[in-house]
Amino acid sequence: MTGSTSSDPPFTIMALDLGTTGNRALLFDRSGQMLAQAYRELPQIYPQPGWLEHDPQRIWQDTLSVMRAVMQEAGIRAEQVAALGLAVQRETCLLWDPTTGKPLHNAIVWQDRRTAPLCQELIDQGQEPDIRQRTGLVLDAYFSATKLAWLREHLSAQDPGLLSRRILAGTIDSWVIWNLSGGSLHITDDSNASRTLLYNLQERRWDPTLCERFGIPMQWLPDICPSLGRVGYTAPDLFGAAIPIAAILGDQQAALLAHGCDRPGLMKCTYGTGSFLVAHTGSTIARSQHRLLSTLAWTSPNQPAGYALEGSMFTSGACIQWLRDGLGIIHSADETASLAQQLPDSGGLYFVPALSGLGAPHWDMSARGAFFGITGGIRREHLVRAVLESIAYQVKEVVDAVAEDLGSPLQRLKVDGGACRNDFLMQWQANVLGIPVERPQLLDATAQGAAFAAGLAVGFWEDYLALVAARPVDRVFQPDPESDLAQTCFRTWQEAVARAKQWPE
Numbered sequence: 137m138t139g140s141t142s143s144d145p146p147f148t149i150m151a152l153d154l155g156t157t158g159n160r161a162l163l164f165d166r167s168g169q170m171l172a173q174a175y176r177e178l179p180q181i182y183p184q185p186g187w188l189e190h191d192p193q194r195i196w197q198d199t200l201s202v203m204r205a206v207m208q209e210a211g212i213r214a215e216q217v218a219a220l221g222l223a224v225q226r227e228t229c230l231l232w233d234p235t236t237g238k239p240l241h242n243a244i245v246w247q248d249r250r251t252a253p254l255c256q257e258l259i260d261q262g263q264e265p266d267i268r269q270r271t272g273l274v275l276d277a278y279f280s281a282t283k284l285a286w287l288r289e290h291l292s293a294q295d296p297g298l299l300s301r302r303i304l305a306g307t308i309d310s311w312v313i314w315n316l317s318g319g320s321l322h323i324t325d326d327s328n329a330s331r332t333l334l335y336n337l338q339e340r341r342w343d344p345t346l347c348e349r350f351g352i353p354m355q356w357l358p359d360i361c362p363s364l365g366r367v368g369y370t371a372p373d374l375f376g377a378a379i380p381i382a383a384i385l386g387d388q389q390a391a392l393l394a395h396g397c398d399r400p401g402l403m404k405c406t407y408g409t410g411s412f413l414v415a416h417t418g419s420t421i422a423r424s425q426h427r428l429l430s431t432l433a434w435t436s437p438n439q440p441a442g443y444a445l446e447g448s449m450f451t452s453g454a455c456i457q458w459l460r461d462g463l464g465i466i467h468s469a470d471e472t473a474s475l476a477q478q479l480p481d482s483g484g485l486y487f488v489p490a491l492s493g494l495g496a497p498h499w500d501m502s503a504r505g506a507f508f509g510i511t512g513g514i515r516r517e518h519l520v521r522a523v524l525e526s527i528a529y530q531v532k533e534v535v536d537a538v539a540e541d542l543g544s545p546l547q548r549l550k551v552d553g554g555a556c557r558n559d560f561l562m563q564w565q566a567n568v569l570g571i572p573v574e575r576p577q578l579l580d581a582t583a584q585g586a587a588f589a590a591g592l593a594v595g596f597w598e599d600y601l602a603l604v605a606a607r608p609v610d611r612v613f614q615p616d617p618e619s620d621l622a623q624t625c626f627r628t629w630q631e632a633v634a635r636a637k638q639w640p641e
């Protein structure tokens with residue numbers, strides 16, 4: 137990189153992966169290889185059991201800092217970045233005052249369950265079928281609408297003049313782009329909008345009926361842009377020159393794009409804070425028989441919108457963090473694979489990863505995490521192994537549901553995300569599914585997808601399939617032909633799940 141001059145054409149694409157656990161910036165070169173990355177872990181704020189918040193100012197400051205750090209590490213300047221693509225944790229949302237630029241409250245994170253009673257009230261009123269038809273989603277505290285409704289009610293109780301002032305609402309993409317653009321862009325894209333419960337999936341616009349039902353003023357909401365396409369620039373003073381912003385995607389949709397899943401039947405599973413199995417369904421909205429979500433894949437100008445089916449599992453890497461930060465029984469996530477491998481099995485111990493209720497295919501907001509089968513012989517290693525096994529079991533449930541919905545069994549699972557660096561987990565996943573599991577070298581497919589999308593949108597790259605084909609595979613985990621242990625254990629685990637559901641508050 138050294139020796140380049142200001143007249144050199146831009147030769148990199150920057151991607152932001154603004155995830156639940158942390159914020160990351162990556163630079164990619166013209167061959168699609170990653171040049172450098174910078175990361176900051178994000179503090180998780182738990183004001184009450186079942187609640188989870190993020191500090192929006194911290195997200196913004198960390199975004200700035202990782203962007204500057206990655207350019208410094210690669211030795212490049214802003215003029216040498218052809219475009220920026222963003223992939224963000226979805227559903228997490230906030231309100232802010234555009235005059236002061238300050239958030240009115242912490243962001244309420246997708247895992248936060250505080251609005252479960254409101255969702256239940258709406259379900260009891262019989263509203264779910266209509267909402268499901270309009271949005272493709274289920275009525276669950278996971279999505280943004282009830283979180284924004286909670287913020288509106290809570291904040292206007294504290295400040296009765298609030299509703300007469302100008303307020304902006306948005307998911308993390310909107311908040312960060314508003315700041316990156318110096319307050320000039322209040323936008324989101326179709327993939328993020330499709331996770332709010334306020335977006336009409338068929339019409340691809342904010343749904344006035346839903347906004348009214350949830351009490352969200354439409355003027356609070358950002359403009360919806362295509363996922364791929366230049367939407368504006370970063371403010372020049374932030375990095376010394378303006379960088380074109382050319383892609384905005386929900387992180388799971390970005391990973392789908394990186395894996396080359398742009399046609400019906402192609403799917404991937406990302407193991408980050410949660411696990412998300414997403415299958416492209418082409419330009420038609422597929423409706424699940426197993427309570428999977430119908431959602432937007434991504435949109436591009438002058439092309440039909442792509443849709444997807446999704447199984448969202450709320451807790452996967454998050455339960456490893458809980459072993460580390462909550463229980464303090466491990467020092468780092470990386471030691472869990474070798475701890476689990478020390479044992480021939482989990483000693484009859486099963487874990488239900490319902491730390492934030494259960495998502496697909498159960499959608500039980502009142503389920504709670506549980507260990508079953510504890511005996512006097514259970515040690516720390518058993519706890520770790522049972523937790524890792526549970527991550528694989530919940531993916532198995534969703535893979536089975538997707539296969540039934542699509543009418544064809546899956547032949548191979550493509551994976552990515554921070555938790556899939558765990559060899560034990562990947563091998564157990566292959567064993568329980570009975571099919572190979574393919575892990576790429578670059579686990580951050582989320583950022584890679586945002587980079588591909590931005591680079592394609594500005595003509596930095598032209599051949600999407602060539603980019604996908606050039607991604608090196610790290611390892612293919614073949615199912616162990618000798619062992620049907622994983623599949624037997626899966627059935628017992630389902631018993632454990634049944635017992636953890638509908639837990640009384």
Ligand SMILES: Nc1ncnc2c1ncn2[C@@H]1O[C@H](COP(=O)(O)OP(=O)(O)O)[C@@H](O)[C@H]1O
Binds near residue numbers: 154
């Ligand atoms: N070796 C490992 N084994 C299991 N989980 C891991 C391992 N390394 C990281 N993780 C988990 O991966 C998650 C971070 O992955 P990442 O893809 O960055 O998540 P996100 O996009 O949700 O922020 C954390 O929850 C962490 O506990």
Ligand SMILES: O=P(O)(O)OC[C@H](O)CO
Binds near residue numbers: 224227386388411
């Ligand atoms: O932070 P991640 O990568 O686990 O993704 C969060 C999802 O977007 C929530 O829907």
